Amino acid sequence: xxxxxxxxxxxxxxxxxxxxxxxxxxxxxxxxxxxxxxxxxxxxxxxxxxxxxxxxxxxxxxxxxxxxxxxxxxxxxxxxxxxxxxxxxxxxxxxxxxxxxxxxxxxxxxxxxxxxxxxxxxxxxxxxxxxxxxxxxxxxxxxxxxxxxxxxxxxxxxxxxxxxxxxxxxxxxxxxxxxxxxxxxxxxxxxxxxxxxxxxxxxxxxxxxxxxxxxxxxxxxxxxxxxxxxxxxxxxxxxxxxxxxxxxxxxxxxxxxxxxxxxxxxxxxxxxxxxxxxxxxxxxxxxxxxxxxxxxxxxxxxxxxxxxxxxxxxxxxxxxxxxxxxxxxxxxxxxxxxxxxxxxxxxxxxxxxxxxxxxxxxxxxxxxxxxxxxxxxxxxxxx
Amino acid sequence: xxxxxxxxxxxxxxxxxxxxxxxxxxxxxxxxxxxxxxxxxxxxxxxxxxxxxxxxxxxxxxxxxxxxxxxxxxxxxxxxxxxxxxxxxxxxxxxxxxxxxxxxxxxxxxxxxxxxxxxxxxxxxxxxxxxxxxxxxxxxxxxxxxxxxxxxxxxxxxxxxxxxxxxxxxxxxxxxxxxxxxxxxxxxxxxxxxxxxxxxxxxxxxxxxxxxxxxxxxxxxxxxxxxxxxxxxxxxxxxxxxxxxxxxxxxxxxxxxxxxxxxxxxxxxxxxxxxxxxxxxxxxxxxxxxxxxxxxxxxxxxxxxxxxxxxxxxxxxxxxxxxxxxxxxxxxxxxxxxxxxxxxxxxxxxxxxxxxxxxxxxxxxxxxxxxxxxxxxxxxxxx
Numbered sequence: 054x055x056x057x058x059x060x061x062x063x064x065x066x067x068x069x070x071x072x073x074x075x076x077x078x079x080x081x082x083x084x085x086x087x088x089x090x091x092x093x094x095x096x097x098x099x100x101x102x103x104x105x106x107x108x109x110x111x112x113x114x115x116x117x118x119x120x121x122x123x124x125x126x127x128x129x130x131x132x133x134x135x136x137x138x139x140x141x142x143x144x145x146x147x148x149x150x151x152x153x154x155x156x157x158x159x160x161x162x163x164x165x166x167x168x169x170x171x172x173x174x175x176x177x178x179x180x181x182x183x184x185x186x187x188x189x190x191x192x193x194x195x196x197x198x199x200x201x202x203x204x205x206x207x208x209x210x211x212x213x214x215x216x217x218x219x220x221x222x223x224x225x226x227x228x229x230x231x232x233x234x235x236x237x238x239x240x241x242x243x244x245x246x247x248x249x250x251x252x253x254x255x256x257x258x259x260x261x262x263x264x265x266x267x268x269x270x271x272x273x274x275x276x277x278x279x280x281x282x283x284x285x286x287x288x289x290x291x292x293x294x295x296x297x298x299x300x301x302x303x304x305x306x307x308x309x310x311x312x313x314x315x316x317x318x319x320x321x322x323x324x325x326x327x328x329x330x331x332x333x334x335x336x337x338x339x340x341x342x343x344x345x346x347x348x349x350x351x352x353x354x355x356x357x358x359x360x361x362x363x364x365x366x367x368x369x370x371x372x373x374x375x376x377x378x379x380x381x382x383x384x385x386x387x388x389x390x391x392x393x394x395x396x397x398x399x400x401x402x403x404x405x406x407x408x409x410x411x412x413x414x415x416x417x418x419x420x421x422x423x424x425x426x427x428x429x430x431x432x433x434x435x436x
Numbered sequence: 437x438x439x440x441x442x443x444x445x446x447x448x449x450x451x452x453x454x455x456x457x458x459x460x461x462x463x464x465x466x467x468x469x470x471x472x473x474x475x476x477x478x479x480x481x482x483x484x485x486x487x488x489x490x491x492x493x494x495x496x497x498x499x500x501x502x503x504x505x506x507x508x509x510x511x512x513x514x515x516x517x518x519x520x521x522x523x524x525x526x527x528x529x530x531x532x533x534x535x536x537x538x539x540x541x542x543x544x545x546x547x548x549x550x551x552x553x554x555x556x557x558x559x560x561x562x563x564x565x566x567x568x569x570x571x572x573x574x575x576x577x578x579x580x581x582x583x584x585x586x587x588x589x590x591x592x593x594x595x596x597x598x599x600x601x602x603x604x605x606x607x608x609x610x611x612x613x614x615x616x617x618x619x620x621x622x623x624x625x626x627x628x629x630x631x632x633x634x635x636x637x638x639x640x641x642x643x644x645x646x647x648x649x650x651x652x653x654x655x656x657x658x659x660x661x662x663x664x665x666x667x668x669x670x671x672x673x674x675x676x677x678x679x680x681x682x683x684x685x686x687x688x689x690x691x692x693x694x695x696x697x698x699x700x701x702x703x704x705x706x707x708x709x710x711x712x713x714x715x716x717x718x719x720x721x722x723x724x725x726x727x728x729x730x731x732x733x734x735x736x737x738x739x740x741x742x743x744x745x746x747x748x749x750x751x752x753x754x755x756x757x758x759x760x761x762x763x764x765x766x767x768x769x770x771x772x773x774x775x776x777x778x779x780x781x782x783x784x785x786x787x788x789x790x791x792x793x794x795x796x797x798x799x800x801x802x803x804x805x806x807x808x809x810x811x812x813x814x815x816x817x818x819x
Contacts (some may be wrong), residue, residue, distance in 0.1 A: 283779075411465060
């Protein structure tokens with residue numbers, strides 16, 4: 054159990070490295086410290102060990118650290134709290150990764166409020182860097198759940214790890230989709246690992262653990278209180294290249310995850326729904342605000358593909374060749390003779406005008422055709 | 437009747453102006469001449485009168501005029517065709533506007549393929565420059581028709597003229613919405629005015645005539661053949677500041693209207709629908725390609741407002757002050773004390789995180805609040 058709880062203290066690691074790791078872990082146990090303040094402390098003093106050695110006045114100079122937090126930090130029973138947490142973690146058989154550990158999730162480490170400690174069950178694999186979050190409302194419609202599950206399955210099938218929050222509704226559908234496809238999935242909690250919430254998702258959590266991990270920054274014993282969830286959401290987006298909001302009303306916490314994603318420089322996607330449909334309003338609003346509209350997995354993968362490292366050839370799909378509709382193929386073939394005006398195309402293809410225009414739009418979107426001046430189109434591979 | 441058919445030949449108009457107008461009208465009667473070729477001829481020779489005087493070799497030098505078209509133009513029985521058309525128009529009691537007439541629709545005159553002649557029943561008012569097209573599929577769902585009708589009514593209520601194509605489905609819903617609101621509406625046909633298509637919309641056409649106009653570039657007797665409709669669609673977008681596609685599959689002619697709008701530098705809007713819903717695929721695809729997502733009339737009007745001239749104070753609504761939700765108002769008030777981090781906001785507002793984030797997103801979209809670095813927000817009116 055100790056091995057699992059302290060994977061980095063083994064092998065060729067120096068005593069001061071172990072001490073620094075424990076100092077970081079202990080910082081994660083100070084309830085008053087948020088992720089951003091913590092990174093400020095590390096940046097100011099150079100190491101967690103030095104943060105613990107800093108004087109009260111020195112702590113007070115760090116932006117974001119008020120006198121109350123500085124005092125709480127100085128008074129914190131560091132050794133005792135750490136030993137207690139380590140013992141609890143060992144008893145519960147959890148695994149722990151501390152910020153700076155070589156296997157700390159690479160994407161998450163990049164964000165300014167990266168959590169100092171992650172508790173988890175299951176496995177965190179380097180390939181999970183190619184992750185996409187699929188999130189949404191707890192009270193979802195059958196439409197939203199179906200789309201979320203299908204998207205998750207299709208993306209998992211193509212080697213992406215699906216990140217979500219184990220909540221009812223869309224989150225659960227996203228995890229299930231990844232599991233359907235035999236893919237990887239990570240569930241991030243807003244509580245300690247001993248408090249799976251909602252309780253009826255304990256079975257789902259077990260399946261997630263077998264094909265990925267359930268993880269949290271909250272120590273054992275932390276209840277799933279409301280304020281933890283917005284904070285949890287930054288980890289969901291932080292682990293991911295992009296966040297897909299599959300269905301959300303305007304008051305859904307999924308919008309917070311989208312906000313975090315924007316801040317962290319990650320892509321934001323949303324699945325549209327009917328206007329005036331209460332459960333789609335958040336998604337439609339996100340699209341208006343610039344989120345990418347998602348119809349299929351291709352909309353997500355085409356956007357993220359440049360960032361997906363080919364680190365897992367076993368699972369990575371070859372870049373999918375664009376599939377063309379019959380009309381698109383026909384129009385594409387006709388354009389092999391050179392640029393044509395849309396009217397000429399309609400006549401040559403003998404297609405209804407609408408079909409021809411739609412085929413051209415499709416080909417434009419697949420970057421196979423471009424529009425010159427007027428309504429003249431040519432293939433991208435034209436000489 | 438003659439007065440209606442030749443409104444510009446009256447009053448202080450010179451004989452050469454009358455001749456030029458008739459020369460233009462006659463150019464519109466040559467079936468082989470498209471709008472673009474026609475504008476090329478006018479640009480090359482300076483006037484329609486000079487086009488008719490041009491030699492065969494001179495006509496051949498105009499880009500887009502092939503030898504066959506040049507010959508057709510030289511052989512065209514200009515005087516006879518014009519007298520015949522004028523007589524038919526007078527008998528039918530139509531009104532006619534010729535390109536260059538002072539009351540030719542201003543927006544339409546701007547496009548490179550502006551039709552030389554417009555036949556219409558009803559009235560074309562200068563205020564109709566503030567127009568928006570609402571178009572979509574003939575086979576529409578109740579969802580699409582409801583949204584189109586409501587949008588049309590709300591926009592008409594705010595002084596916008598609603599342009600559409602009198603077709604079944606979305607077009608009819610758009611005209612009806614404008615009529616519901618007691619607003620103005622224009623219907624553009626793909627046939628002569630004696631061939632209202634579909635026939636069951638004759639009653640609707642009558643209502644449109646009473647509150648706007650039914651118009652076409654096609655002479656009397658032109659049947660509603662398929663190839664006329666893509667051509668007709670450029671007039672729908674040309675008359676409008678923007679085109680809203682309310683519901684459309686990927687093979688709908690409404691996508692052509694959207695294409696025309698882009699080309700003409702007009703705004704393109706689309707109403708989203710559920711993914712995998714056949715009748716919404718065209719709209720969702722347009723949004724992916726950059727069209728603006730429309731939930732309500734405000735999404736349209738906010739985009740077009742700068743271009744809507746306050747020419748009709750009687751009907752123009754005052755710029756609507758942004759209406760705030762209760763949560764938005766609360767968050768906005770709290771921010772009057774200065775910038776705040778989202779976490780602090782959540783605590784001060786005592787709102788669930790999702791509601792607070794959503795309120796911030798809403799305020800950002802209404803340009804009342806901006807995000808500083810991190811998750812810190814401030815009011816735009818902050819000192």
